[in-house]
Amino acid sequence: MAEVGHRRNGAQNALFLAGATAIVLWSAGPFLWQISTSFQLDRALVSPTPSLIPHPFILQHFLNIFLVKHFQFYVLNSTIVALSTTFLCLAFGAMAAYALSRLKMRRRFGLLGLILSVSMFPQIAIVGPLYLLASILGLLDTYMVLVIIYLALGLPLVIWVLFGYFQTIPEELDEAARIDGAGPFRSLLLIIIPLSLPCLVTTGLLAFIAAWNEFMFALALTSTIAHQTVPVGIANFTNLYYVPWGDIAAASVVVTLPLVLLVLFFQRRIIEGLTQGAVKE
Amino acid sequence: MTRPVAIGSTLRTAAPSLAIVRGRRVDWAPLLLLLPTTISLGSVSVYPILDGFWLSLHNTTLSTREDRFVGWLNYRLLATDPDFWGAWRHTLEFTAISTLAETAIGLGMALLLVERFTGRGLVRAAMLIPWAMPTVVTSKMFGWLFDGQNGLVNWAFRSLHLIGGNIDWYGSPNTALGTIIFADVWKTTPFMALLLLAGLQTIPYSLQEAARIDGAGAWQTFWHVRLPMLVPILLIAAMFRALDAFRIFDLVYVLTGGGPADSTEVLSTLTYKTLFSALEFGYGSALSTAMFATEVLIAFCFGILIVRGMRRQGR
Numbered sequence: 162m163a164e165v166g167h168r169r170n171g172a173q174n175a176l177f178l179a180g181a182t183a184i185v186l187w188s189a190g191p192f193l194w195q196i197s198t199s200f201q202l203d204r205a206l207v208s209p210t211p212s213l214i215p216h217p218f219i220l221q222h223f224l225n226i227f228l229v230k231h232f233q234f235y236v237l238n239s240t241i242v243a244l245s246t247t248f249l250c251l252a253f254g255a256m257a258a259y260a261l262s263r264l265k266m267r268r269r270f271g272l273l274g275l276i277l278s279v280s281m282f283p284q285i286a287i288v289g290p291l292y293l294l295a296s297i298l299g300l301l302d303t304y305m306v307l308v309i310i311y312l313a314l315g316l317p318l319v320i321w322v323l324f325g326y327f328q329t330i331p332e333e334l335d336e337a338a339r340i341d342g343a344g345p346f347r348s349l350l351l352i353i354i355p356l357s358l359p360c361l362v363t364t365g366l367l368a369f370i371a372a373w374n375e376f377m378f379a380l381a382l383t384s385t386i387a388h389q390t391v392p393v394g395i396a397n398f399t400n401l402y403y404v405p406w407g408d409i410a411a412a413s414v415v416v417t418l419p420l421v422l423l424v425l426f427f428q429r430r431i432i433e434g435l436t437q438g439a440v441k442e
Numbered sequence: 443m444t445r446p447v448a449i450g451s452t453l454r455t456a457a458p459s460l461a462i463v464r465g466r467r468v469d470w471a472p473l474l475l476l477l478p479t480t481i482s483l484g485s486v487s488v489y490p491i492l493d494g495f496w497l498s499l500h501n502t503t504l505s506t507r508e509d510r511f512v513g514w515l516n517y518r519l520l521a522t523d524p525d526f527w528g529a530w531r532h533t534l535e536f537t538a539i540s541t542l543a544e545t546a547i548g549l550g551m552a553l554l555l556v557e558r559f560t561g562r563g564l565v566r567a568a569m570l571i572p573w574a575m576p577t578v579v580t581s582k583m584f585g586w587l588f589d590g591q592n593g594l595v596n597w598a599f600r601s602l603h604l605i606g607g608n609i610d611w612y613g614s615p616n617t618a619l620g621t622i623i624f625a626d627v628w629k630t631t632p633f634m635a636l637l638l639l640a641g642l643q644t645i646p647y648s649l650q651e652a653a654r655i656d657g658a659g660a661w662q663t664f665w666h667v668r669l670p671m672l673v674p675i676l677l678i679a680a681m682f683r684a685l686d687a688f689r690i691f692d693l694v695y696v697l698t699g700g701g702p703a704d705s706t707e708v709l710s711t712l713t714y715k716t717l718f719s720a721l722e723f724g725y726g727s728a729l730s731t732a733m734f735a736t737e738v739l740i741a742f743c744f745g746i747l748i749v750r751g752m753r754r755q756g757r
Contacts, residue, residue: 177554177557180554184551185564188571189571191583191584192575192583195579195583198586252478256475256476265469265472281686285689285709286730287486287487289490289727312482312486316483346475370574374575374577376692393578395582406589416579417575420575425567428563435636436637436639
């Protein structure tokens, strides 16, 4: 394994430390400034010398986004859409991944490749026809149209990650269940799902983040605060005469901080899940 | 984590599966299990692509209620449309520069992270922040950092006496596309690094050790041992990155809206405006079909490179 490094001298260690610090600053720095901005007075933000520590420390921007801009509605819409998407993605994704990994099917790797290649379609190429279809079906500006679309966008990755994980579960386990007379649906539900809970949680997180962050379809297919999601809400945060950077920063913190905390908590598993495809090939 | 089972079961399916060879009755279970996915991908991905192509042969315009079959007219218009070629150029420029930068910087980060040092977990965790952040938030964040008047970047450059006065980073045609590329590099490089890190970790350490014993320096070991072994993964990662970069929408739409003076207009934003501002669904579909064709072409080119790279390695 590459893990077993040779001994380094002091200079090399210092170099590593410097590199690592640079990466952390590069990755986390801009967001830290965003957090700092959200607690600063507009007046402080336009002062000639910006300060990282908010002085005075204010909550005005957070009050603004909730009381004036009704940001809680966007958060609620996003939560409903993203949670429904996650749940459906996991259910359908687990079924498909199980079929692809366990049941005797010809050309299953071709099928898997096909499913993955669908996720590489440019999304702008499908938004027009989907808009027309949604308008015929009366689905414009509903939660349902977003969930249906996000489900299809999320499924390929979910299937891919779950497929990789199901492959690591010894086949003898569901073989035993089959001998006991359980059909594929029951062995999926009773054997595979309980064994895959940790993987389902992180895969679900991936699907959730994707749905939570999606912008273009939400922009095109929803038109009122009753169904618009967070990214659309933030994109529309503009005042007539100036850009409310403080309010925008506050909204950014509100929608990003929970994600960041979840991601930090699950980082090892997320990295494993996301990178398994690249390594296995 | 090791996943030896994956390889094992691959071999197992390579043998003809008895269930099908005997095939007295059709096994419905796999089909049933795949049904929801098929319906979902079929109706939300495959059907719209086909319908988009069909629409592109019409002059469908929602505002004038026109909807007539016009054959290849839209594509002929496309070929002489300066807006399209402008957006096409910006998109390719953006895709090429950001993919190259992200791969190069990502490789650098990965080479650092593959070594063992204290706090490596913390670094990896921090690297997921840009990835997890909604792109719209990233756009606004860079909008504030690069603000023409009070942005932190202008302040920092002024303090270091690198610039005399403020630069209107994304408000001037000379620097706008560069600012967007920078924001995209920030957002996606860490993820690229994690992919490449996973690839680096599969290279047996004994190879490097052997090279070192033969007297190879760190640079030679990298250039002659690690890099050649990493090429297939590098290409696959770059392909996914390029395909993703090619359809960039959020960053541009939120940060500049395609301006100033169309200097950052990319294919996705141009198509979006044609569809939803001009309501020209026929012409917009021709744009998006052309984009789809270009994506396929990019994937095809990378595919050839990847297959070649793997052959050379004798995989």
